[in-house]
Amino acid sequence: MEVEKIKRIARKYYSRKDIQKVLFEQAKNREIIPRYVKRDEKMVTKDTILMGKRPDTLEYLGDLIGYVERGATSFHVSEEFWQDPLQLKTALTQQALNKLRLGWDLILDIDCPYLEYSKIAAFLLIEALYFHGIKKVGLKFSGKKGWHIGVPFEAFPKRVQNIDVKGFFPEGPRIIAAYLKDMIKKGLAERMLEMSSLKEISRSMGKPEKDLLDDKNQFNPYSVLEVDTVLISSRHLYRMAYSLHEVSGLSSIVIRPEQLRSFHIGWAKPERVLPKPFLPVPEKEEAKELLIQALDWVARQEQRKTFVKKEKFSPVKTIKIKELKPELYPPCIQNILPGIKKDGRKRALFVLINYFRSLGMEFNDIEKILTDWNKKNYNPLRGGYVKTQLNWFKRQSVKLPPNCKNYYQDLGICFPDSLCNKIKNPVTYVVRKARFSKVRGKKAKK
Numbered sequence: 102m103e104v105e106k107i108k109r110i111a112r113k114y115y116s117r118k119d120i121q122k123v124l125f126e127q128a129k130n131r132e133i134i135p136r137y138v139k140r141d142e143k144m145v146t147k148d149t150i151l152m153g154k155r156p157d158t159l160e161y162l163g164d165l166i167g168y169v170e171r172g173a174t175s176f177h178v179s180e181e182f183w184q185d186p187l188q189l190k191t192a193l194t195q196q197a198l199n200k201l202r203l204g205w206d207l208i209l210d211i212d213c214p215y216l217e218y219s220k221i222a223a224f225l226l227i228e229a230l231y232f233h234g235i236k237k238v239g240l241k242f243s244g245k246k247g248w249h250i251g252v253p254f255e256a257f258p259k260r261v262q263n264i265d266v267k268g269f270f271p272e273g274p275r276i277i278a279a280y281l282k283d284m285i286k287k288g289l290a291e292r293m294l295e296m297s298s299l300k301e302i303s304r305s306m307g308k309p310e311k312d313l314l315d316d317k318n319q320f321n322p323y324s325v326l327e328v329d330t331v332l333i334s335s336r337h338l339y340r341m342a343y344s345l346h347e348v349s350g351l352s353s354i355v356i357r358p359e360q361l362r363s364f365h366i367g368w369a370k371p372e373r374v375l376p377k378p379f380l381p382v383p384e385k386e387e388a389k390e391l392l393i394q395a396l397d398w399v400a401r402q403e404q405r406k407t408f409v410k411k412e413k414f415s416p417v418k419t420i421k422i423k424e425l426k427p428e429l430y431p432p433c434i435q436n437i438l439p440g441i442k443k444d445g446r447k448r449a450l451f452v453l454i455n456y457f458r459s460l461g462m463e464f465n466d467i468e469k470i471l472t473d474w475n476k477k478n479y480n481p482l483r484g485g486y487v488k489t490q491l492n493w494f495k496r497q498s499v500k501l502p503p504n505c506k507n508y509y510q511d512l513g514i515c516f517p518d519s520l521c522n523k524i525k526n527p528v529t530y531v532v533r534k535a536r537f538s539k540v541r542g543k544k545a546k547k
């Protein structure tokens with residue numbers, strides 16, 4: 102876009118009272134940085150955009166108008182919010198930053214040169230968040246080809262697994278983003294290949310086909326698009342909702358997740374924008390399950406790396422045990438099955454599905470067990486929710502349930518016996534106990 106044209110659009114667009122209000126409301130306790138286009142340039146490119154000084158914030162509505170009068174074309178906001186953003190300095194230690202920080206929002210940043218691919222990724226990420234019990238998700242168009250998906254800080258617990266969540270930045274969002282990327286990778290690859298062949302994607306990206314494959318020689322969707330993890334750092338910024346995008350001239354508009362499939366880029370034209378809040382008001386601790394499962398996932402990844410180094414790692418396979426009796430179950434599973442008596446039903450459901458799948462049980466049998474278990478819970482989950490989770494897992498590869506201790510201690514069901522000290526996963530417990538029972542049976546016959 103021409104420099105003079107975007108400046109004209111910006112002056113007219115930011116003069117609207119409703120746009121000023123929605124931008125100002127996002128600025129509370131946040132670092133806000135305007136961006137400008139270099140003077141004496143004809144066309145807007147990445148190289149012609151300059152960032153304003155840091156730290157900065159909006160204390161008064163007049164500050165926003167002042168930036169626009171000085172030529173600001175877009176505004177970017179921090180994922181973190183602070184006691185006083187103006188006290189931020191590059192040289193501050195992590196301890197000093199934690200002291201200033203009041204909290205952080207989870208912002209999943211999808212970047213892709215093709216809008217249709219990024220829409221698929223956004224849809225799958227939102228579906229994954231719903232899967233973890235998050236009912237309200239913020240979604241906004243980046244202004245060009247990508248998306249920002251938001252979960253507010255209030256949805257997270259204050260502490261989990263001895264972690265102070267307020268200070269768990271940028272590690273927390275990085276872990277969650279990496280976990281969700283891994284979770285949707287297979288489905289994302291399949292849907293992208295349904296839309297375009299590998300040859301077509303290779304041609305459009307200007308890359309040889311081999312560069313689009315992962316280490317298993319399968320299509321890697323993240324060779325085409327990215328869900329930001331590495332670039333998440335302290336004082337990380339993203340484009341504010343209803344800020345303009347200098348290159349496209351479009352607004353970073355908020356839409357409802359159910360509008361994603363039908364989204365048209367024309368909705369983001371500045372003259373058509375009707376502003377509304379980006380981040381919804383969440384239920385208390387509704388993102389707790391997401392954070393716990395992400396932490397467990399990253400722990401398994403670290404364990405997997407260790408196994409690979411020792412050349413002992415092999416893919417997870419289902420284990421068939423001829424007579425899978427409840428007496429073989431580990432204490433944690435036996436403590437889940439009589440029903441959850443307090444918070445943790447969704448996490449317990451996650452454990453049970455992975456546990457029985459790893460032991461080769463058929464989905465019909467798993468559903469019967471879960472239906473009976475759910476009736477015993479202090480507050481049964483909706484039947485539709487349980488079926489949705491089962492249908493999700495049918496499309497996923499088999500994975501072990503979380504490893505022992507922290508996850509189960511947090512649920513209040515970890516009461517180990519003598520065999521528990523010799524194993525790291527509930528499935529291993531069953532395998533060992535079944536083996537011991539078989540040996541004892543043979544000795545008894547003799």
